[in-house]
Amino acid sequence: MNIMNSYSLTTNLVHAGEENICEGAVCTPIFQSSTYLTQENEKEYHDGRYIRLNNTPNQISLAKKLACIEKGELACLFPSGMSAISMTMLTLLKEKDTIVAQKCLYGATLKLMKYEFPKLGIHTKFIDIDMPNTWGDSVNSSAKVLYIEAITNPLLEVVDFQKIVYFAKENGLITIIDNTFATPINFNPIELGFDLVIHSCSKYMSGHMDIVAGCVIGKKELVEKIIQKTNYMGSCLDPNVCFLLMRSMPTLELRVKMQNINALRLAQFLENHSSVKRVIYPGLVSHPNHQQAKQYFSGYGGMLCFELKSTTKTSVQEFLTLLRIPLLAPSLGGIKTLITRPALTSHVMLPLEKEKLDITLEMIRVSVGIESIDDLIKDFDNALSTAVP
Template sequence: MNTEERNFATDAIREQYARTEYREHSVPLYLTSSFVFDDAEQARAMFADEISGNIYSRYSNPNTSEFIAKMCLLEGTEDGVPTASGMAAMFSSMIALLKMGDHVLACRSVFGSTHQILNTIFPKFGISHTYADISEPETWESKIQPNTKMIFVETPSNPALDIIDLEWLGKLANKHKLILNVDNCFATPYLQNPAKYGAHIVTHSATKFIDGQGRVIGGVILGTKELIKEIRFFTRHTGPTMSPFNAWVLSKSLETLAVRMDRHCENAMKLATYLETNPDVARVKYPFLPSHPQHALAKKQMRLGGGLVTFEIKGGLDQGRKFLNSLKMISHTPNLGDTRTIAIHPASTTHSKLSDDERAQVGIMPGLIRIAVGLEDVKDIIKDIEQAIESSRN
C-alpha cells in the first residue's frame, strides 16, 4: 500500500527501519556509540557527506533515524533532528538559525523555560525579542522589525490554552520572509499539523504525549531540508543528542499515539464540561468548549481539543493550594501527557520565575490549576477533583 493512501494510525505503526538479517518483527535497540567502516575510502566519503550512513551515535543511529522518519511522516515535514529533551529542541531550533543582532517575535503565552531563553539567555548572544498577544492579532505585523528573523509560537499555549490562527500566521511569515517556528507539543501531530499551514519548523517535547507514559526525556525538531541542515550541523557539534534507547521507546510510543489521544481528549472534554457546572470554579478553559474564546478556530485547525484543561478556583491561591493537597488519586508533578492524570499550579511552579504582571498578561491567575487529563476512567478523575474542591473550601 502506498503511504499516501494510509491513515495516521497505520503510518505510526507501520513505518519502520529496515529489518536486519535476523528478520525481527519489532525494531531492535542499537546500543552502540559508533559504527564500523568497510574501508578507509568509505570512512572518508561518510565524513565528507558524499554517502550516507551511521558513523557515531551523536550524529545518527538506526533508532533515532526511525523515530525521525516516523515524526516527519506524521507531521508532513521533509526532515528532522532528535534532541535529548524538549527544551534542547526549543533552544536548538532557534539558536541554530539566529545570530547576533537578530530579533524574534514570540507569542507572550509560552512555557516558563522558553521565557527564560528569550528573556535571560538570548540577550547574552545579542538576540532580542518582542512579545505579541494572541488576543490582539492585529498588532503582530506592527511588531515586526527590520532585523526580525523568526516568529515563535505555541498553540495551544502553555498553560493558558490560547489558540493561534496558524493559517494567518503562515501567511504573515511568508509575506515578511520570516521563519515560522511552532511548538506543537500540546496538540501532537495527531491533532494538528502546523507545516500544513506554512510553519517552517515544528518542535516537540517528546517527553509529553509522544512518550505518553512518563518514562523518558526527549525532543524533536522537524522542518524543511534547508533549515534542518543548519540545525543538524549545530546539534551534531554541540551534542544535545537523544539516546538510542529513548528513541526506541518514543518510536514504539507513536504506535499508540492516536488511540491514546482519542481517550485523552474524550476525558478532557468530559472533565471541562463538568467543571463549568461546579460553583467553586470561576473559569474553565478548554479549546473545544463553546465558551473558549477561540473555539471556532480550534475546531478549524485541530482534530480534537487536546488533553489539557485549566480552571480557576474562586478562592484564589489559598484554595488552589488546598485543592492540590486534597487530591487523593491525581498526581502532583510538573510533567504532562502521561497515562495518569496530573495537576499543577503554574503560578508557583512552571511559571514562578515570571512577575505577577507577566503572569497576569498571559492569563495565569493565582488560583489557576492545570490538569493534564490521563487515561483513567473519567468518572474517577471527576470524583477526585470534586472531593478535592469540596475539601479546599475548609
C-alpha cells in the first residue's frame, strides 16, 4: 500500500509521487532523456525504460500523484484529454461492441462516438440521464461500457451517480466518467464504484492554460490494458509537460475552492439581473439537478452558462466585447476567467445535435477564474447594462 494513501487530499496534492528524492532535489526535476540504461529485471518489452512506454521518472511520478488524488489503483498519461478518451475506448471495445452514453457530452467526444467510432464498427446508444426507467432500452449483448461526464459540457447536467453505477453493474458494463469539470476536489467517482475516471488535465488539473494533457485512472487490471495499448499506439506525455503539470497540482485545491466560490456568486448575481434570461449552474436551487449536485459534490465547480433576455446577435456580441476581465477564448479551468459561445466553439461541428440539446447561439459559457469576484461582478454588470439596457 502506498504510504501516501494514509494522508489527506491536501497533503497528497503536494507530496504524492515525489517520495523518492533525486539527488537531494526537493522537486522532481525534468528528466530530459528519451531512453535509459537496460536493467537486469527487464523481462518484457514494456519493462524497458523509454518515453513512449510511459515509464520514465517524470511520467511515473505524475501518474502516482494522479492515481493517489483520485483514489485509483493506477493511472495512465496522455498528450490530451481526447487521447485519453479515444485510447480508453479503443482498448475496451472492438468491432460490433456498443457504448452506452448520456446525450449531452463535450462536442469532440460526441463527434467521436457518433461519427468516428462507427467507421470502426463501434456504435453508441444515448440515454437521457433524467429518465432512468428508459436506460434499460439501450442495453443488449453488445453493450460493454457506460460513459458519462460528472458535469456535462456545456449544459452542466448532473446525473444520479449511484443509480448509474447500480445500473451498469446490473448489466455488466464498465463505468467510465469524465471528471474534468468536477475535479477530485469536489467529487471522487471511484469511491462510488466507477471503474475508470478520465481527465483533460489541460483544464483544472493544470490550471494555467499553458499545457495540453490527459489521464485515465482506476482499476489496475483495466489501466494496465490501456497502458499496453497506448504504448503500441505511440501516445505519451513529454517530460516537460509532466513537470509543468506536477508543478500545478499542489495548488489545485486552492484554485478550485476559489473558483467554486466565485462561480456561485457570479451565478447568483446573473440570476437576479434584469438583463439575463436564464442561468445554468448546479449550485443554484433553480438548476434541475441541484439536489443531485448537492448530494454528491463538495463544491459546484467553476463553470456556468447563461443567456441574455435580448436574443439579437448584436447584443450578445456587444456584451462579449464590452467585458474587460474575461478573455473571449475556448477551453476552461484556468486561473483566468474565460468566456465563449459553445454553439460556435465546442459544438460547432454538430449542428443537428446542438439544436436537439438546446445549445443556442445565444448561450454563453463562463469558466470562472480566481480574480476578485467583486471586480468580475462589476465588469459583468457594466457590460450587461450597456449591451442589454
